[in-house]
Amino acid sequence: SVGLGFGLQEIVANFVSGIVILFERPIRIGDTVTVGAQSGTVSKIRIRATTIVDWDRREVIIPNKTFITEQLVNWTLTDPTTRATIRVGVSYETDIELVEKLLLEIATADSRVLKDPPPAALFMEIADSTLNFELRVFVQGLSDKVLVSHSLRSRINHEFRAHNIDMAFPQRDLHFDAKPIEVRLVDAAALTKS
Secondary structure (H helix, E strand, O other), X not given: OHHHHHHHHHHHHHHHHHHHHHHHOOOOOOOEEEEOOEEEEEEEEOOOEEEEEOOOOOEEEEEHHHHHHOOEEEOXXXXXXXXXXXXXXXXXXXXXXXXXXXXXXXXXXXXOEOOOOOOEEEEEEEOOOOEEEEEEEEEOOHHHHHHHHHHHHHHHHHHHHHOOOOEOOOOXXXXXXXXXXXXXXXXXXXXXXX
């Protein structure tokens, strides 16, 4: 009976969690969620488990207890709007006002970028090899985030090239000691004979 009790413990926990989900409604069918390492769209809510369809169109069955005990992000519970962030590093010689202006022009030219809240171009830091900027934009939903990010990155690459703005990469300076180095040439055949 003790073994049976331990075996039923998970089933009861999932059953009770299913009732909590049905009454509290932290998730609904059609919501886009992330629970643990899994993300996808909720397709079924049952009394023991919930099914989500991930980005590869696979159905993942998750015990209801997981939705109650682990961190749950519901991307569409009250508002589907989400933010996309594009990070760009430019060389030290770059005109930062020009970078900010171009980033904002690129963002406002994309019809999928929301006007409210407005996009923002921010100079984030002076790093080891770059001046780092972030372009922050809001889009209508999670499904737009990847496509808009791709479009903005492509446009940034094109516009930066057109305006001769170098996107920087890590660089290192090597300094050699100015002392003279002694170099001797040795005949390898003579070494093998002796």
